[in-house]
Amino acid sequence: MKFFFKKKILIAILVNCFSCSSDLDFEQAQILETSPVFNISLGFFSLNSIVFADLSSASGVSMTSFVEDMEYQIFENSILRDHLVAQEYTIEIANTFNRTFEVEISFLDRSGNSTFTSVLYTIEANNSNFKEKITIDDVETTNNTVKNTTTLRLEIRVKDQSIPLRPASVGSFVFKSFTTLYLSTSITL
Amino acid sequence: MQKQFLIALFCLLSLGSTSQNKPILYDFAEIPQSQLLNPALNFNHKQHIGIPLLSGLHAELGMKNFTVSDFFKVTSTSFSERLVNITNRLSSRDFLIVNGQLELVNIGFKISEKSYLSIGVYQETDMTLSFPKDLVALYLYGNEINRLYSFSDLSLHFQALGVFHAGFSRKIKENINVGVRLKLYSSFFQAQTTNTGAFTTTQGEDNLLIHRFNNINLNAQFSGIKRGQEDNIEDYFLSRGLTNNLGLGLDFGFVNQITPQLKLSASVLDLGFIRYSKRVNNVTLKTNFNFEGLQGSFVPENYSKSWEYLSEEIKENTSFEENTESYISLRPIKINTALKYSFGKYRSRSCYDYSYKKEHANAVGVQFFSLLRPRGPQIALIGFYERMLTRNFKTKITYTLDSYRLSNIGIGASRRIGKVNIYGTVGNLIQLRDLSKSNHVIAQMGINIIND
Numbered sequence: 199m200k201f202f203f204k205k206k207i208l209i210a211i212l213v214n215c216f217s218c219s220s221d222l223d224f225e226q227a228q229i230l231e232t233s234p235v236f237n238i239s240l241g242f243f244s245l246n247s248i249v250f251a252d253l254s255s256a257s258g259v260s261m262t263s264f265v266e267d268m269e270y271q272i273f274e275n276s277i278l279r280d281h282l283v284a285q286e287y288t289i290e291i292a293n294t295f296n297r298t299f300e301v302e303i304s305f306l307d308r309s310g311n312s313t314f315t316s317v318l319y320t321i322e323a324n325n326s327n328f329k330e331k332i333t334i335d336d337v338e339t340t341n342n343t344v345k346n347t348t349t350l351r352l353e354i355r356v357k358d359q360s361i362p363l364r365p366a367s368v369g370s371f372v373f374k375s376f377t378t379l380y381l382s383t384s385i386t387l
Numbered sequence: 388m389q390k391q392f393l394i395a396l397f398c399l400l401s402l403g404s405t406s407q408n409k410p411i412l413y414d415f416a417e418i419p420q421s422q423l424l425n426p427a428l429n430f431n432h433k434q435h436i437g438i439p440l441l442s443g444l445h446a447e448l449g450m451k452n453f454t455v456s457d458f459f460k461v462t463s464t465s466f467s468e469r470l471v472n473i474t475n476r477l478s479s480r481d482f483l484i485v486n487g488q489l490e491l492v493n494i495g496f497k498i499s500e501k502s503y504l505s506i507g508v509y510q511e512t513d514m515t516l517s518f519p520k521d522l523v524a525l526y527l528y529g530n531e532i533n534r535l536y537s538f539s540d541l542s543l544h545f546q547a548l549g550v551f552h553a554g555f556s557r558k559i560k561e562n563i564n565v566g567v568r569l570k571l572y573s574s575f576f577q578a579q580t581t582n583t584g585a586f587t588t589t590q591g592e593d594n595l596l597i598h599r600f601n602n603i604n605l606n607a608q609f610s611g612i613k614r615g616q617e618d619n620i621e622d623y624f625l626s627r628g629l630t631n632n633l634g635l636g637l638d639f640g641f642v643n644q645i646t647p648q649l650k651l652s653a654s655v656l657d658l659g660f661i662r663y664s665k666r667v668n669n670v671t672l673k674t675n676f677n678f679e680g681l682q683g684s685f686v687p688e689n690y691s692k693s694w695e696y697l698s699e700e701i702k703e704n705t706s707f708e709e710n711t712e713s714y715i716s717l718r719p720i721k722i723n724t725a726l727k728y729s730f731g732k733y734r735s736r737s738c739y740d741y742s743y744k745k746e747h748a749n750a751v752g753v754q755f756f757s758l759l760r761p762r763g764p765q766i767a768l769i770g771f772y773e774r775m776l777t778r779n780f781k782t783k784i785t786y787t788l789d790s791y792r793l794s795n796i797g798i799g800a801s802r803r804i805g806k807v808n809i810y811g812t813v814g815n816l817i818q819l820r821d822l823s824k825s826n827h828v829i830a831q832m833g834i835n836i837i838n839d
Contacts, residue, residue, distance in 0.1 A: 221460070221461045222455065222456065222459040222460060222461065222823055223459055223460075223461045224459055226459065226465075226466040227458065227459065227466050229466070229467070230466065230467055230470065231465065231467040232467060232526065232527050234525075234526065234527060234528055234529035235528065235529040236529040236530055237529070237530055237531075237532055237588055237596060238596075238598075239591065239594050239595070239596040239597065239598060239678060239679055239680035240594075240680050240681065241680055241681045241682070241683050242593055242594035242595075242679070242680050242681075242682055242683070243682055243683035243684070244593075266683040266684075268681055268683060269681070269694045271694050288595065290595060352683065373683070374591075374593075374594045374595045374680075375594070375595065375680070376594070376595045376596045376680070379529075381529070
C-alpha cells in the first residue's frame with residue numbers, strides 16, 4: 199500500500215515534468231508594423247533693425263520684405279518618402295517691433311512649383327507669443343506632392359509697406375520651428 | 388525493484404525532456420564533471436573516462452523578464468503590438484543568455500593517495516545580449532522630447548571556443564583539499580560591442596528644439612572570420628584547425644571538511660583571457676555634435692547654417708575607423724561557494740581501493756553562484772537537500788533564487804550501474820510544463836565510466 203502510494207506520487211511527478219509548449223506561431227513575426235513619431239528641428243532666424251538696415255544698404259533701397267529659401271532635404275531620405283503619413287510644422291514667432299508683419303510660408307519643388315498650399319500669417323505688432331501649427335494629413339494620398347518639397351520659402355513683409363523699418367527701430371523678429379513626422383512602417387522580416 | 392525502476396525512469400525522462408542546472412551539479416555525487424566546477428572537490432576513485440561527446444552536455448537559455456511565448460503565442464493581438472507591450476515592460480537590465488557546452492574528452496586518474504589528475508577538452512558557445520530598450524523605443528516610437536536614448540544599452544557578447552584543460556587536486560591536510568585547473572582557450576569566433584554616449588532632443592536656445600549626439604562611441608570587435616567568408620562558415624572553421632585565437636585561464640578551488648559533517652568549499656573559475664590577433668576586424672564610430680536647425684540669414688548664397696554647414700559639421704565631428712589591431716577579451720568569471728551539512732544514517736559507498744566508505748544518507752546546505760557578465764553579475768543563491776536513496780543512487784533537490792525567478796526548483800540524480808555513471812539534473816521544474824512560458828531553461832547530462 200505504501201509503495202502503491204509512492205508510485206502514484208512518482209507518476210504524478212513524471213506527468214508534471216513532461217515538457218510541452220503552448221501553441222506558438224513563428225510566422226507572425228514576419229511583419230513588423232510600427233508608427234514612430236520624429237521631432238526634427240527646422241529653420242530659425244532672428245531679425246533686428248540692424249539686419250534690416252544691412253540688407254537695405256546692400257540692395258541700395260529700403261526693404262520692406264525679405265525672402266529666405268531654405269533648402270529642405272528631408273524627403274531625399276527614402277524611408278521618410280516611403281513611410282510618411284502625416285506631418286506637422288510647429289512655428290513660434292516673437293515680434294517685438296512696433297510694426298505688424300506678414301509671414302508667408304510656401305512649399306516648393308525643385309522647379310519652383312508649389313507642393314502644398316502656402317500659408318499666410320499676420321503677426322501683430324509687439325506679439326511676442328505667436329504660435330501656430332501647419333498640419334498636413336493624408337500624405338500618402340491627397341497631399342502626396344508634399345514629398346517633392348525641396349525648398350521652404352519664407353517671405354516676411356512689413357504690413358504697411360509705405361513705412362520701411364529704420365536702423366533705429368527698436369525690436370526684433372524671432373522665428374523658430376520644428377517639424378513632427380508621423381511614419382507608418384511595415385517591415386517584412 | 389519497481390521503485391528503483393520508476394525513479395530511474397523518472398530520471399531518464401527528465402534528462403530527455405528537460406535540463407540541468409550547474410549549481411545542482413556542484414559537489415554532487417562525485418560526478419567527474421563536478422571537478423570542472425571546483426578542481427578541489429574530492430573524487431575518491433581510481434580513474435574515470437567520460438564517454439566521448441556524451442560525458443558532458445549542457446544547454447542554457449535564459450531570458451530575464453520575457454519568454455518565447457510573450458513574442459509568439461497565438462492571440463488576437465498582432466506581433467507588433469506585442470513587441471510594443473514587451474518593450475514597455477522590459478528594461479535595459481534585462482537580457483538574453485544562450486550557453487552551450489559539449490564535452491569531447493574527459494579522463495582522470497589518481498596519481499597518488501592524495502592527488503588526482505584530470506584532463507579534457509570541451510567546446511563552449513556563450514552569448515549575452517542586453518535589451519537595448521532606448522534604441523528599440525527610438526525605432527518603435529521615434530524621438531520623444533526630453534528623453535535620453537542611451538547607446539550603452541546596446542551590448543552583445545558572443546564567443547565560441549574550445550577549452551583544453553588539466554586539473555590537479557591534492558589533499559594538503561587531513562581535512563583540506565586544494566585544486567587548480569589550467570585552461571588553454573582556443574576561440575573559433577568572437578564578437579563584442581562596447582557602446583557609450585546618448586542622443587537627446589530637448590528645448591533649444593536659438594530654436595525650439597536641439598538634438599544632441601553626446602559623445603557617441605560605437606565599438607564592435609569581431610574575430611575569427613574574415614569578410615567574404617560568411618557564406619561558407621563551416622568549411623572555413625574546419626579548414627583552420629587549431630590556428631585560432633588563443634588564451635589562458637585558471638580555476639582555483641578549496642574544500643575544507645570543517646567537521647565530519649560540515650563541509651565548506653569554494654571555487655573561482657575562468658580567471659583568464661583570450662588574445663585576439665588573428666582575423667580581427669574592429670569597427671569604431673565616434674560622433675559628438677549638436678543640431679539646432681537651419682539658420683536663415685536672408686542673404687542669398689550666404690546661409691550661415693545651411694544643409695552644407697550641417698553636413699560639414701557632422702563630418703568634422705564624426706570619425707569612422709576600421710582596423711585589425713589585436714585585443715584582449717576577459718572570460719566571464721564564475722564563483723561558487725557552498726556550505727554543506729551531512730546527517731542521518733550511514734550508507735556504504737564503494738571506493739577506488741575496494742574498501743567501503745560510510746557516508747551520511749542526507750545533506751542540506753546553501754550555495755552561492757555568481758557569473759560576472761558584461762552588464763553586471765548574474766547571481767544565484769541556492770538551498771539544497773541531498774539524499775542517497777541507495778548505495779549507488781543519489782538525488783539532490785534545490786531551491787534557487789536568481790535573476791530570473793524567486794522560485795526555481797531543481798532536481799538532480801546520479802545513478803551508478805556497475806562501472807557506468809549516468810547523471811542529470813533539471814532546473815526550473817515549475818516552468819517545465821510549458822517550455823514556451825519558461826524564462827530559464829537549463830539542461831545537463833552525462834555518462835562516464837568510473838573505475839574504483
